Amino acid sequence: MLGTGKTRGQVVQGRYxxxxxxxxLLADARRGMSGVLLVHGEAGIGKTALLDHAAGRAHGVRVLRVEGIESEMEMAFGGLHQLLLPVMDLAGLLPEPQAAALRSAFGLSGDGVRDRFSVGLAVLTLLSEAAADGPLLCLVDDAQWLDQPSVDMLTFAARRLRAEGVVMLFAVRDGAPGAAVRGLPRMLVxxxxxAxxxxLVPGLPPYVVDRVVEEARGNPLALIELSAALTPAQRAGRLGPSALPDATAGLPSRLQDGFLEQIRRLPEAAQVVLLVAAADDTGDLTVVLRASGRLGAAVEDLEPAERAGFVLLSGEALRFRHPLVRYAAYQGAPLARRIAAHRALAGALGEAGQAHRRAxxxxxASTGPDEEVAEELERVAEWADRRQAMASASAAYERAAQLTAHPRSRARRLVSAAQRAADAGQDERCGVLADQVPLPLEDPGVAANFARARAVVELGFRRPEEAARILVESADLTGARRPDMVASLLTDAVHAAFSAGNAALIEEIALRSPALPVLAVPARLFGGDVHGGLEAVRALVDMPADGVMDRLMTGIYLQLTGDHRAAREAAAGVVAHCRDQGVSGWLPTALHLLVQTELSLGHHEEASVRAAEALQLAEYYDLAHRAAHLRAALAMPAxxxxxxERVRELTGAASEYTRPRGVGRGTADALWARGVLELGLGRADAALEQxxxxxxxxxxxxxxxPLLPDVIEAAVRAGRPERASEAARSLGEWATALGQDALAASARRCLALTGPDDEAEEHFVAALALHDGGSEYDRARTALLYGEWLRRLRRQIDARDQLRAALEGFERLGARPWADRARTELGAAGGETGLTVHEDGPISLLSPQEREVVRLAAAGASNRxxxxxxxxxxxxVGHHLYRAFPKLGISSRTELAGLLAS
Incomplete structure (x- = not known):
């Protein structure tokens, strides 16, 4: 007879x-706040018992629960569907795009899932609706064995819970392979x-208690099971030195052995039903009994297993008391019986119309190549692909490849598996799959996709230069037979080369197809034809964009050539395209470009908000490469x-990734942010070095x-004007060639610093005029330098005007070190230094998230x-508005538009 390893009162012994x-967390939920916790630890340590304890204390709280099953991990969105099934009647309250995404994810409609974020947002909204009339508790047990798409959507929602009255508890077994649960607050059990x-082991002699406690190492399930397994003589104290299992054996395997021994005591037919239930991935009692019937067992044969405490029955559902019971029942069965169980389940599910589970x-059940089954799995992969369940699609393609005898078909399926792994953010697994592809590849299309998969791995966590070269090589090899693929391969390659910051490589790639509009720009710009490059940029802007990469490169080129407003417009267009078309994997990259344009325009607060969102998405997708770029970008407004401290934290994390991998642009941005920090704090020598x-x-x-104005100012302030001369010359030449006011303003300001003193004022005045309508930050920087120059000439009244303007600008931007410098200079010039300016009046009192919510609400957007x-x-959203209104001195959203316009 099994011990009561899941009995609530015993297993939560201690755990105060x-x-x-x-x-x-439950108390907070009753007050309308949300909370999330990931409970983790070894097998049998009491994670499930803590979830049971939460359910037992959830008085007046609605409870939803799902348990991961290892054999169900490939079933895209299966765990999510099981959890949300009791509240799916609320799906009608969701906005139609979200409801449609949820129906598609669960296979309730024939449509594909265009955007995984729509599914995640639907989950978030559905949980919010389920908690509308009272708190909600979601228990996700054995999350490591849920399918990855379900885990992704649940964690996506969990990280965005704030004021819904929802508690989400995840339990994960440490060390178990399976779905990754990331980014949640953790509690180790x-x-x-x-004591x-x-x-947990009452009634035993002290010596026996000590031995059992020592063997179990404090594991509650082990304590109960080891004590239950003692013979009467051992319980009485007659315990020899080798009476218990070898202490060096792994605890979970020892427990499984104990479970297996007790399972084998069951009648043969009961073991058959238990094996079928262990192989099943639905928990549906009807399916289990239908499949068991094919093997000669019936419902009455389940009774011994139920009486022994192996399984729990509730309505039409069957649940194992502990995962180790399931594994013991499955792994302890001979191979032939396991195969028979899977075949029986395939037949039962075929009758039920569940083709993907059947496959x-x-x-x-397959022990060798089987093309018919491989084709069924490929259809499963396509089904998952349409639902944006890339991890599940990849698993299906991989298993299909394993069942494929023909090398060409096997290669195609492995390449498809690698590509979907990359789309799912599983870059390392993508590399493992790519390494299995049999070479050479005869089909040029498959070869090109293989190159893309390899490049994803290189760009994702190795070297962007190598990613670019892989793509270029593929374009050279496939060009004759598949000319239609060359443009996209070279465009991807030039994008990777930009990340490396390697201009020679960028030019080399572009010159392979300089007539291609998206490559004409770098071919000319980096080849010395600036005028031709600018014409190519304008031509690209005027062309209809085919996809994300062409749109993205257009924005990059506009930013590169100093047309920051047009670049911002292009970047916003790419972001909107990614959101509208469901190209979610590219959204962090598109947002990064938007952040760079906002920084160039001096919109530091907006850049911070966008960069924080993009970083969260990059971490969600495990896009370490993009996350490093975004940390460097976030460091600049900081x-x-x-x-x-924040700057050093962000740039340190960014550089730790970018330096060893040759991500030159990312490293440069991190060093640039450090240099600006040092310059603002008055440490010119350190700034110049960075x-x-x-x-x-x-x-x-x-x-x-973009670095040159800061290099020049740092060199001059450090008393090293000779180290500014080349930078000033280059800045002036490029400003003239590119013809952008912002660059021209920076160039004139720097000429004032490095040129003859009798020409400085002319340059300062010209720079201020060119700043009109541009970056307030750059204008304040120019006014500060002009004011300092005037004060040195003892023109105190004129100096005060410029320094006051600089101080006002810096304070509006929250640029404290620069404001302090302006205030000090203003005081030295005899001006009033008590000035304090708040950006946009009371708007400056809002957090960045509140500010964004208020901005959208003022434009007439609903909370949904x-x-x-x-x-x-x-x-x-409502919670943010509730908090914002008192800060703004208003009582309703109808007052927002007027407040922001004033």
């Missing part, structure tokens, strides 16, 4: 801190101490604000152009529309 933390452990069971190091990371003057754009639940 853990229980208190969970009960606090460790072994019980000696609490002894309470997986047929695959599990540097302007003088947040030294800024010159940033310039060495990129290999063309055009790529270094705001939530869809910002990936928040409607109730969280």
């Amino acid at each position: 801190a853990e229980r208190e933390r969970i009960e606090q 460790e072994g019980l101490d000696r 609490d452990a002894a309470e 997986w069971h047929l695959a599990a 540097a302007v604000r003088g947040e030294e 800024l010159e190091a940033a310039g060495r990371e990129v290999t063309h003057p055009l790529l270094r152009l 529309e705001i939530g869809a754009q910002l990936f928040l639940s409607p109730r969280t």
Whole structure:
């Protein structure tokens, strides 16, 4: 007879801190706040018991629950569907795009899932609606064995919960392979101490208690099962030195052995039903019994397993008491019986019309190549692909490849598996799959896709230069037979080369097809034909864009050539395209470009909000390469604000990734942010060192152009004007060639610093005129330098005007170190230094998230529309508005438009 390993009162013996933390989350939920916790630890340590404890304390709280099943991991969105099934009647309250996405994900419609974010947002909104009339508790047990798309959507929603009254508890077994649960607050569950452990094994002599506690290492399930397995003589104290299992054996395997021994005591037919239930991935009692009937067992044969406590029955559902019971029942059965169980389940599911589940069971029953099953799995992969369940699609393609005898078909399926793994953010697995592809590849289309998969791995966590070269090589090899693929391969290659900051490589790639509009720009710009390059940029802007990469490169070229307003418009268009078309994997990259344009325009607050959103998405997708770029971008507004610790944290994390991989642009941006920080804090020597190091990371003057005004100012302030002369010359030449006011303003300001003193004022005045309508930050920088120059000439009244203007600008931007410098200079010039300016009046009192919500609400967007754009639940949007109104001194959203316009 099994011990009561899942009995709530016993297993939660002790665990006072853990229980208190969970009960606090429930208490917060009753007050309308949301909370999330990932409970993790080894097998049998009591994670499920803590979830049971939460359910037991959830008085007046609605409870949803799902348990991961290892054999169900390939079933895209299966776990999510199981969890949300009790509240699916609320799907009608969702905005139609979200409801449609959810129906598609669950296979309730024939449509594909265009955008995984729509599914995640639908989950968030549905949970919010389910909690509308009272708190909601979601329990996700054995999350490591849920399908990855379900875990992704649940964690997507969990990270965005704020004020819905929803608690989500995830339980994960440490060390188990399976779905990754990322980015949630964690709580480690460790072994019980000696006193609490002894309470679980009452009635034993002290010597026996000590031995059992020692063997179990504080693991509650082990304590109960090991004590239950003792013979009467051993329980009485007659315990020899080798009576218990070898202490070096792994605890979970020892427990499985104990479970297996007890399973084998069941009648033969009961073992058959238990094996079928263990192989099943639905938990549907009807399916289990239908399949068992094919093997000669019936419903009455389930009774011994139920009486033994192996399974729990509730209505039409069957649940194993502990995952180790399931594994023991499955792994302990001979191979032939496991195959028979899967075949029986395939037949039962075929009758039920569940073709995708049937295919997986047929695959599990296959012991060698089987093209018919492989084709069924390929159809499953296509089904998952349409639902944006890339991890599941990849698994199906991989298993199909394993069942494929023909090398050409096997290669095609492995390449498809690698591509979907990359789309799912599984770059490392993508590399493993790519390594299995049999070479050479005869089909040029498959070869090109193979090159893309390899390039994704290189760009994702190795070297962008190598990614570019892989794509170029593929374009050269496939060009004659598949000319239609050359343009996209070379465009992807030039994008990777831009990430490396290698201008020679960019030019080399572009010159392979200089007539191609998207490559004509770098072919000319990096080849010395600036006028031709600008014409090519304008031609590209006027052309209809085919896809994300062409749109993205257009924005990059506009930014590169200093047309920041047009670049911002292009970047916003790429972001909108990614959102509208469901190209979610590219959204962090598109947002990164938008952040860069906002920084160039001096919109530091907007850049921070966008960069934070993009970084969250990049981390969600495991896009380490893009996350590094975004950390460097986030560091720049932090540097302007003088947040030294934050800047060092962000740039340190960015550089740790970019330096060893040759991501030159990312390293340069991180060093640039550090240089701006040092310059703002008045440490000119340190600033010059960082800024010159940033310039060495990129290999063309055009790529270094944004750095030059800061390099020049740092060199002059450090008393090293000779180190500013080349930068000033280059800046002036490019400003003239590119013809952009912002660049011209920076060039004139720098001429004032480095040129003859009797020409300085002319340059300062010209720079200020060119700044009109441009970046307020750059204008304030120019006014500060002009005011300092005037004060040195003892023109105090004129100096005060410029320094006051600089101070006002810096304070509006929250640029504290620069404001402090302006205030000091203003005081020295005899001006009033008590000035304090708040950007946009009371708007400056809002957090960045509140500000974004208020901006959209003022434009007339509903809470649901705001939530869809910002990936928040409607109730969280309402919470932000509730907090913002008192700060703004208003009482309703109808007053917002007038407030923002004033």
